[in-house]
Amino acid sequence: AMASRRSSLKTMHVRALALIALTLCLLLTACTSGGEGSRAALYGSLGELVGDSTTVILASAGEAESKQVGEVRVVAWAINVRKQLFPPGLGASPKEAPSRDFRDSTGRDVGSSVIVWQVSGSPAPSLAPGKLYILFLRPTEVPGAGSNEFYIVGGVAGIYEDSGDGTQYRRASTDGDLTPELLTEASLR
Numbered sequence: 001a002m003a004s005r006r007s008s009l010k011t012m013h014v015r016a017l018a019l020i021a022l023t024l025c026l027l028l029t030a031c032t033s034g035g036e037g038s039r040a041a042l043y044g045s046l047g048e049l050v051g052d053s054t055t056v057i058l059a060s061a062g063e064a065e066s067k068q069v070g071e072v073r074v075v076a077w078a079i080n081v082r083k084q085l086f087p088p089g090l091g092a093s094p095k096e097a098p099s100r101d102f103r104d105s106t107g108r109d110v111g112s113s114v115i116v117w118q119v120s121g122s123p124a125p126s127l128a129p130g131k132l133y134i135l136f137l138r139p140t141e142v143p144g145a146g147s148n149e150f151y152i153v154g155g156v157a158g159i160y161e162d163s164g165d166g167t168q169y170r171r172a173s174t175d176g177d178l179t180p181e182l183l184t185e186a187s188l189r
Contacts, residue, residue, distance in 0.1 A: 053136040073120040132162035
C-alpha cells in the first residue's frame with residue numbers, strides 16, 4: 001500500500017511539473033510587452049522554425065473553444081488538416097518530440113482533425129474560422145492531452161495565413177522574425 005501511494009504521489013508530481021512547463025511555454029510565447037507579445041527568442045531563419053517544429057500542416061481553422069489549462073486559459077481550435085508538409089530539417093532541434101503522420105499506408109494525405117492551442121487574450125494574431133493556414137506545430141505534451149493536441153511553434157511565428165489565392169501564405173508575425181514573408185507548399189519541400 002505504501003509503495004502504491006509513493007507511485008501515485010510521484011505520478012502527480014510528474015504531471016504537475018509537466019503542467020508548469022506547458023504554462024511557462026505558453027506564457028513565454030504570449031506575454032504582452034508590445035507588438036504581438038514578447039517571446040523568449042525570435043527565429044533567425046525558416047530552418048530554425050522548421051527545426052523546432054514536429055509537424056507542419058496546410059489546414060483550415062474550424063470552431064474554437066476556450067478552456068483552462070493549469071493557470072493559463074487557451075483557445076482550442078478544431079483544425080482540419082488538408083495536407084501534411086515535410087520540409088527538410090523537420091524536428092531537427094534538440095527538443096525533438098514525436099511527429100504525427102497524417103498519411104495513409106500508401107503515402108496519400110488523409111483528411112484529419114487536430115486541436116491547436118493558442119493563449120486566450122493574447123495580443124498576437126488569432127486564427128480565424130474558415131481561413132487557410134500553414135501551421136508549424138509541436139505536441140502539447142500535457143498529461144491528459146490527446147495525441148492530436150498541438151501548440152503553434154513560437155506563438156505567432158508558426159502561423160502563415162493564406163494571402164487570398166490559396167497558393168501563397170503570409171507570415172502572421174511582425175515581431176521581428178527573419179523567416180520569409182511568404183511561403184508556398186513548394187518552398188517547404
